[in-house]
Amino acid sequence: MGCALNLWGTAEVTRAPLAGDRDADVVIVGAGYTGLWTAYYLAKADPSLRIVVLERETVGFGASGRNGGWCSALFPASARKLAALPGSSLDAAIAMHRAMQDSVNEVGLVSAAEGIDCDYHKGGTIVLARSQAQLARARLEVASAGEWGPGDLRFLERDEVQAHVRATKVLGATFTPHCAVIHPGKLVRGLASVVEGLGVVIHEQTPVEVISRGRAITPYGVVRAEVVVRATEGFTGGRAVAPVYSLVVATEPLSTAVWDRIGLADRPSFSDHRHLIIYGQRTADGRLVFGGRGAPYHFRSRVRPAYDSEPRVFAKLQGTLRELFGLEDLRFSHAWGGALGVPRDWCASVGLEDGLAWAGGYVGDGVSTTNLAGRTLTDLILRRDTALTRLPWVGHHSRPWEPEPFRWLGINTGLRAMTLADTEERLTNRNSQLARLMAPLLGH
Structure with missing residues (x-):
């Protein structure tokens, strides 16, 4: 955290790095909410799955352990934008918001059922x-x-x-x-302990250098899997998200x-x-x-x-x-x-194509949206056709951000504009x- 002091605390390194090549059914890159919720629902749905989570730092190192503790039904893109997505409609946009509302409750229900004391209170x-x-x-x-x-x-x-x-x-x-409202650190660390109890393996201090179809490549070995999930949010790199x-x-x-x-x-x-x-x-x-x-x-x-x-x-x-x-x-x-x-269009997305799955672009509204992402990715990976897999954010691709220096100029101008608007x-x-x-x- 640099010279900052995080009220929610930070996880100590308690899990060993990857030690050599290994095979899995699903490998998840990122041990924040997205990765851990996906691991949780997959392990609950099919206990026989071999699930490996790779984390560059420690569990909850990113936004999952640093946010303001709002578990809300907010979605970054407006309903009007959701309804205008290809193949979407007003009914689909309404279904998305109802799914977000359900996700707020789901976080509380799972936390209670699994004994995760994260100070959840719905006010x-x-x-x-x-x-x-x-x-x-x-x-x-x-x-x-x-x-x-x-x-x-x-x-x-x-x-x-x-x-x-x-x-x-x-x-x-x-x-x-x-x-x-929740205590973010308690939620992410508690969720990690729960998924390990379900047989999921988490490797910390394991940076993933390449994500490709069928494999996640690290300095310490390659994890081969039928499905590779990118759950890296603000650490994704490139021009996919800023x-x-x-x-x-x-x-x-x-x-x-x-x-x-x-x-x-x-x-x-x-x-x-x-x-x-x-x-x-x-x-x-x-x-x-x-x-x-x-x-x-x-x-x-x-x-x-x-x-x-x-x-x-x-x-x-x-x-x-x-x-x-x-x-x-x-x-x-x-x-x-x-x-x-x-993301460039402020619209979070989730999807699975050719063995590569992703979720992210939450624009700060991720505490509950990650739960919805984890349940949706589970249905996609298990090839289930459900109400979740038909929501308008599924399979959406935001266009990439502009190259530098236009990205730097545009984003900082936008941030400054909101201050000037007030x-x-x-x-x-x-x-x-x-x-x-x-x-x-x-x-x-």
């Missing part, structure tokens, strides 16, 4: 409107939700918001019940008096309707965890431990959280970051024209 998500422009956007989102989804997004008037959270400048909010950093801070445990002032008694995840994404939760041990975008994309998609720490962004997040709740004396104990995977709205009190122009580039 929904509240997104505050704190300006007239945000208020208009919140009302429009609720009005259109019925057309593009199951229609359970509610608008809360200002006095209704107080029952959930007490923040500053609140004019209203949207609320959905389809989100839980690794964009998200940073997080955490307070010290807060007193009962402070919690009485803030609310969040049912532990809903929280955000507001600004354009530059922020996200927060109340942890089981009484802290505020709060994250957001704003860190730069690094040239040629570089991912390095030093990039986990951006003091300027940490300070901005701390200031934003203090202002959000009107608490200037909040004390912070942790700050960390990590890379998430962003500034524009504060000055004009109207919906940002800049944000409207950028919307097609952000999956909307």
Whole structure:
């Protein structure tokens, strides 16, 4: 984690690297949520399968062990974009959102059934409107939700918001019940232990240099398998996804008096309707965890431990959280970051072609989406024709990102534009024209 300190902890190296060539039925590259959920459902469906997971670092080293702990029904591409995919439809887009809602529950059910104590609590998500422009956007989102989804997004008037959270400048909010909060580190490490108990072999400290049909090649040997699964998200490399950093801070445990002032008694995840994404939760041990975008994309998609720490962004997040709740004396104990995977069209995908399987491009919405990916990959690998294998993200291919320096210029311009859009709205009190122009580039 470089000089950053991750509240969720980091896994120690406890599993041996690969030691020579070996054969398997399925080899999975990456021991994060995607890889481990896939291993879990495959092993449960067919205990005779020989499943090997290869991990460059340690279990949960990437976004799975660093995220903000939202297990939500959010999908990075809008319903409108999902419905417009080849072979898709409005009904398919609605089915996708229902599958995402089911995935939120599935994470909780499996965690309980397998004894994974990951602090799972389903309190929904509240997104505050704190300006007239945000208020208009919140009302429009609720009005259109019925057309593009199951229609359970509610608008809360200002006095209704107080029952959930007490923040500053609140004019209203949207609320959905389809989100839980978790301790990401406990989930990924617990899941790894469960899959090992099912007979899955995990090799840590084993970088995969080449993924090809029928084999994963490492410095220590080759794993040959009928199916090779790429589950590498922000560490994929090349132009398939861009690794964009998200940073997080955490307070010290807060007193009962402070919690009485803030609310969040049912532990809903929280955000507001600004354009530059922020996200927060109340942890089981009484802290505020709060994250957001704003860190730069690094040239040629570089991912390095030093990039986990951006003091300027940490300070901005701390200031934003203090202002959000009107608490200037909040004390912070942790700050960390990590890379998430962003495809060119902001649409996550899953698929299996010619023995090569993949899932990823979650744009930060991966805690529950990875569970859906694991169940879908299981059906694809076992050649099952199910409702999951007919969802619109299955087999989708995002076009590659532009070569450098255009990728660097475009992504960082987009990140800067969202900050400017929020500034524009504060000055004009109207919906940002800049944000409207950028919307097609952000999956909307």
